[in-house]
Amino acid sequence: MKLKIAFPLAFLVAGAALTGCSNKNMTPKQAGEVEILEYCSGSEYKSDKNHFRATSSAVSMNRETAKKVARSNAENKLARSIMITIESVTDNYVDQSTYNNKEEVTTTFKDLARSTVDQVLSGAITSCERLTQKANGDYVSYIAVELSATELVGKYNERLSQDERIRAEYNYEQFKETFEAEMAKQR
Secondary structure, eight states, rough: OHHHHOOOOHHHHHHHHHHHHHHHHHSSOOOOOOOOOOOSSGGGGHHHHHHHEEEEEEEEEEEHHHHHHHHHHHHHHHHHHHHHHHHHHHHHHHHHHSSOOHHHHHHHHHHHHHHHHHHHHOOEEEEEEEEEEEETOOHHHHHHHHHHHHHHHHHHHHHHHHHHOOOOOOHHHHHHHHHHHHHHHHO
């Protein structure tokens, strides 16, 4: 009786062991290959429907220079991401609206977007910051910055509402809906 139970159990254990071994060998480590740990990166630092996010790193012999360059690069990436989104929102919003001169309105929206982005970037918060030092003494700064999409659209609305050319026909709720639809694509 014990032999009847032990024999199938032995096959089950052997099968599990072989399966475990074959999974480990499916993607073998290449000779000389080293895994890189990159701080302030990964899915939690990507833009989503609520925040624009950007990451960067920089290397310098000077600690503060590494930090400044990393922050500057991250903010530039953040600004580009915001501008691409705003341009898409603007194009979609203006196409859905009944403006007489769509080209002029689109240009106005994009000009206001540039100045708004410059204004709100100062409010970008640092969500991650790491500083390491290499064996040769160089510093490596890793940083992730983020900006609230709600704050951005609020400031943008404020700026658009001040422009006399579009204030009469501008529909904030429709614009916000278009913006939120575009942000939902950020996932």
